[in-house]
Amino acid sequence: MIETKGDGEPKGASGLQNHHEHMLGHGFYNKHSREQGLANQHALPLLAEAVNAVAPAIAAADFRIADYGSAQGRNSLLPVKTAIKAIKKRWQPAPDITVIHTDLPGNDWTTLFQTVLTSPDSYLQGEAGVFSLASGASVYSRIFPANHIALGYSAIVEHWLSRRPPAIADHIWSTRTSGRTRAAWAAQARADWRGFLSHRAAELIPTGRLVVVGSGADPRGLSGAEPLIDLVNRVLEAMVREGSLLADEYGEMAIPTYYRTETEWREPFEDEGFLAASPLRLLHYQEFAEDDVYLAEYERSGDAQAFAREYTAFFRAAFEPSLFHALDGERGQAQRQQLIEEFSSRLREALAQDPPGYSARWWLNLMVIAKE
Ligand SMILES: C[S@@+](CC[C@H](N)C(=O)[O-])C[C@H]1O[C@@H](n2cnc3c(N)ncnc32)[C@H](O)[C@@H]1O
Incomplete structure (x- = not known):
């Protein structure tokens, strides 16, 4: 459990006990993810278009939206609201709509549910016939039954790898690797x-869309973000030199994210074997650097000072x-926390x-994928 001080800074345990957790809990991610929130906004027109592309008859009875990698939910509210608006515009009477948020088992689900159920900005406010559920299964596994989801949405998630490849010499960031390490x-x-x-591909309904x-x-x-x-x-290296961080600890530190280039995002869709076996097609691709x-x-x-506080x-x-x-x-909880502080x-x-x-000017890649 992560406690927070009055100002929302985390104190006490750091959430390290569960490696199935990437984001800081207790609502901390919700409060400090404005950059990701802006990234979500770029997808809004694509979400409305995606709803309109789903085959009319298939979705009309019950329209299911999956939010893959929701974290604590705040940044998903507007994208989901946008999709609901498009669904209600397209179908009258509107179908029942189910929204399923997914993330890792150690996600801060308490905040997710509080956010979705009680935030004045929630897509549930003032809506009838919209239901909200959640799943703790990894996006690198099957989460839903076959042909279940009409609209899939996933923002800032797939750079998190399912496992961490070998450690990186003298760095913590995958873009700072070369040679065999980079290849791994x-x-x-x-x-x-x-x-x-x-x-x-299995979970989407035919004509379903994934944004x-x-x-x-x-x-x-x-x-x-380099x-x-x-x-x-450099801060970590200085801590090693001065002895507060052990060289072995630093040696094992690497954030398990990878930043794909356009070629790498497109790779499956350029492979004839993949295209022959998969019903998915890449319909739309765009990329750009996000404003900070x-x-x-x-x-x-x-x-x-305010910049430094917010950025940290x-x-x-x-x-x-x-x-x-x-x-x-071997480090006790208090010592770990002291080191993090x-x-x-x-x-x-x-x-x-x-x-x-x-x-940082984070590079974003927007994709719309269809199941044929
Ligand atoms: C940067 S946050 C994005 C959250 C939200 N979509 C947003 O735009 O703010 C990345 C989320 O991906 C989740 N995540 C990482 N690996 C995952 C996996 N294998 N399965 C499900 N979620 C995962 C993390 O737990 C985290 O909540």
Whole structure:
């Protein structure tokens, strides 16, 4: 259980006990994921179009929407609301609509349910005939019965790999690898994307649509967050030099994410064997660098400390559990937390020195996939 101080900063246990957890719990991700929230907004027109493409007769009785990798739910509210609006516009009377949020077993489900059931921004507010459920099964497994889902949606999820490939020498970020290590990470990402697609192929109804907002890499293979993550790496290296972090712990640290280039996202759809065996087709692809909401805020306010606080919280919300999973099991909970706090305050201090220099422009890949 993660406790939070009044200001929403996590204290006490860090959520490390469960490696089936990537995001910081207790609503912390919901509060510090504005960047991901903006990414979701790019998908709204695609979601409305996707609803209109589903075969009329198939969906009319009960329209099921899967939200693959929901985290604590806040960023899913508007996308789901947009889909519901399109469904209700298209079908009168409207079909019953079921929304199923999925994430890992250790996800902060309490916050997810509170958010969906009680947030004034929830898609449930003022709607009749809309039902909300959840599943804790991995997106790299089958989650639903065959031919079940009319609209699948997944935002900023598939860069998380199903397992962590070998550790990375002198870094924690997959885009900073080369040679055989890079190849091992790329191979895992390829297998996971294909696995993800094969399960969704079974779960979608014929004519069903899958809208994916991917966190990926530009043509040079960069995620756009390298200035931030290189800084994180330098902070960790300094902690090793000064002895607060063990070299062995640092050696095992690597965030299990991989940022696919356009070629890698498209790879299955360019492979004749895949196309012959799979009913899925890639209908739409676009990619671009996202604006940094935290930098924009800094440019308005000129407050470098506020930037550093928000940016550190963003990093922690997204990556802390997976990064510090590698800490020595001998460390007690209090010692682990102390080390994480030391890391966070060093990161904050460094970020405040040069907000524009550490700003991230995350590379996004938007895809619409159809089941024929
Ligand atoms: C960056 S968050 C995105 C959450 C939300 N969709 C959004 O846009 O804010 C990534 C989510 O993917 C989830 N995730 C990672 N690996 C997963 C897996 N194998 N199966 C299901 N969810 C997974 C994480 O637990 C986390 O909640």
